[in-house]
Amino acid sequence: MEKLARAHVLCCGGTGCSSSGSKEIIPALKEKLAARGMADEVKVVETGCHGLCELGPLVIVYPEGVFYTRVQLSDVDEIVETHLVKGRVIERLLFREPATLASVPDYDDIAFYKKQHRYALVNCGHINPESMEEYIGAEGYEGLAKALAMKPEDVIAEIKKSGLRGRGGAGFPTGNKWQFTRNAAGDKKYVVCNADEGDPGAFMDRSVLEGDPHRVLEGMIICGYAVGADEGYIYCRAEYPLAIKRLQGAIKQAMEAGLLGDNILESGFSFTIHIKEGAGAFVCGEETALLGSIEGRRGMPRPRPPFPANSGLWGKPTNINNVETFANIPSIMRDGGDYFASQGTETSKGTKVFALTGKINNTGLAEVPMGITMREIIYDIGGGIPNGKKFKAVQIGGPSGGCLPEQLLDLAIDYESLTKAGAMMGSGGLVVMDETTCMVDVARYFLNFTQDESCGKCTPCREGTKRMLEILNRICDGKGTEDDIPLLESLAKSIKAGSLCALGQTAPNPVLSTLNFFRHEYEAHIRDHKCPAGVCTAFVGYTITDACRGCGLCKKACPVEAISGEVKSKHVIDPEKCIKCGACQAKCPFKAIDKG
């Protein structure tokens, strides 16, 4: 038997921390411990994501629960010598609250985690995702064991009781969806996990797949048992190579342990899971398009009904849920639906994972009870806006969603309240914008995305998004006219009414929502030829003032070679070549570059 370690060093091996250098830190820690003869007493564990990706690589030392951030390879010696040998906490590596700059040694005291209620993410960052034993040690597969001892109907009743709604966007009650598939006629049924997380700005599914892959498998197996399916597919983006690798590993382990395959846990129930890699098409997040893609066709949505619950994969009844939805299932079965339903609001139960990004101090993943306010998420968990800038809006729900301005920050968040405010839950991506973000540019950004990703099947979406984008480009280029705003609104109405799938039906939302709350910004572009945030390049230009000493740093920094000038003499910017990226201004040591 393995010796019990006196300390555990948890090192995040998620995509964020790996790219910040944790891949080198983990072997270096092990090597150093071995050299000190401590390999047996201190265990190094590579975990999934803790959610505070920006501060990675993250290292947590247990039993104390000391949380180190931005750990570098050069810190490894000190962590071993000072912390693990002498037992002293290394002050300079501790997390600091952005608001107070006070250092916080204890993981549980950090404001980012304090207000969170980690339910779907409970294991992420705390167990080794490549070890099934650690998942089982964290009460994994208990929900499955419990479900298999129940009647399938009772499993569905438990999910219904929990009030869980689909976490992928639309928020359809999960239990009802399962019931439809269970009731559908046919012997052959499928379970599909939608892991085609395509919303720009959302990465909670990636985190769960990388950090706790067995949880998703367990959720799918329970679903298979409840709806009467014996085969499952996970449709995962090819852009998530680590997630795919961890899933493959987890499936293999579960097969060997008899948790997948024939006669699971001697229950007579059999279930297998395959992985299908997506090939890069946002629309495949739409369920009928996704099914088409699994079947090897172009991923184009088809009209519903029939719904996949009656006619899905290869025409068979199919239940589709997304990753976060499945990740909630094992704990609901283990703890009972009532516990889950005790959290959240009247219509939206449980917790939701939000991906906090953009102009915010603590970027990362936050799982919070439904009904929390946006203000709490942004200021208490997210630590507010960096660099003393003023908050302008938060975009929620990705390309299908909308933005919430300052006056709606105290809105209690659930599916209904967001839709009412002109946004939507979507997958839970929150992009925070400050006063330097132009709302017209943001709307244009999303339209550019949906226009590009429109599959082209139906005209309102294919042609309409293109026309809307042209108008937005025109406005951002300073060529907008008074007629453009009503034209945008009328196009938006037609696209929403006439599109077949959610991509088209929601594509105009970012425009409508910014028009609703920030109409004055559109008007400023059109009437005053001004971009109030100073973003739209048609209205801004950089010039070099007489303070220039001719050091040449700006010339070197310019990515498009728009700056010319001899050493020690004043440089000039060619406005034709300039892409207004601001790189020169950031580099100038003499503050000699003006933006105006």
Add this chain to the structure above:
Amino acid sequence: MGERFAEKDLARLDEVLADLGSQRGTLIPILQKAQEIFGYLPREVLIRISEKINVPISQIYGVVTFYAQFHLKPRGKNIVRSCQGTACHVRGAKAILAELRKQLGLEEGESTTKDLGFTLETVACIGCCGLAPVLMINDETHGRLVPDAIKGILDNYR
């Protein structure tokens, strides 16, 4: 066809086709594997797939051109994906992309370097928003980018 492609690559393609060709719904995995072998999807390869698995070439072309992952033209040894996701967009992805183009010496409209060393693409989001702006080279993610860092990162792959 044998002249343009190495025999061993064609043999690998045939192996993939023998392995997956008879199962249903395997067109996309076959194309993914074929692209892994040849780096892109040459016309001749698509015709061979069509003949072996008995799927019309028009249907295969439809699938290939639908998904962003498939390429009909040769690609660089290293694939650079510059993220244009929302978080990256608001944190300066535009300057990163411009710097990438400059460092790779790509003219307007070009995406692959002349020596086939690099192909530069943009992606909508690689789900690494906490580190925005980010880029991916092959399977590795690089985050918290500033234009100055680009040269050093690319040099590691040259």
